[in-house]
Every structure is written in structure tokens, then in C-alpha cells.
Amino acid sequence: MNNICCICQKEKLSKNEIGLTKKLINVKTKDYYCIKCLADYLEVTVEELNDKIEEFKEEGCTLFK
Numbered sequence: 001m002n003n004i005c006c007i008c009q010k011e012k013l014s015k016n017e018i019g020l021t022k023k024l025i026n027v028k029t030k031d032y033y034c035i036k037c038l039a040d041y042l043e044v045t046v047e048e049l050n051d052k053i054e055e056f057k058e059e060g061c062t063l064f065k
Contacts, residue, residue, distance in 0.1 A: 002030055004030060005032060005033055005037050006031040006033060006037075007034075007041070008037050010037075013034055016035075016053050017032065017033065017034055017035050018032050019061070020035070020038060020049060020052070020053055020056075020063075020064075021038060022063050023056060025028075035049055035050070
């Protein structure tokens with residue numbers, strides 16, 4: 001698995017960053033974003049994305065386990 005941000009080249013993305021990219025972009029994507037680049041891409045804040053991660057975890061989404 002390519003574990004590098006496709007924008008800034010940050011290495012060793014977290015499970016949450018990979019899960020969030022899959023959840024919000026495409027579950028089959030091979031291009032992952034760090035949380036900062038994903039926030040910029042989606043025009044939202046990092047805090048909003050962190051809130052979504054917690055929401056998805058509470059819903060039991062398997063992308064965040």
C-alpha cells in the first residue's frame with residue numbers, strides 16, 4: 001500500500017488519514033492524503049475532519065479500526 005500523501009509526500013500516514021481518504025474520496029483509491037492536504041482539497045478545516053473521524057468511529061465504520 002502506498003502510505004504517502006499524494007500532495008505533500010508526508011510518509012507513514014495514519015490509519016485515520018488513510019481511512020478518511022477512502023471514506024471521503026473513494027474506497028478504492030490508491031492516492032492518499034494527509035489530514036492537512038485533505039482539508040485543503042475539500043476546503044474544510046483539520047478540526048472538522050477530526051470531528052468526522054470521531055463520528056465515523058462512533059458509527060462503527062470499519063475503515064477506522
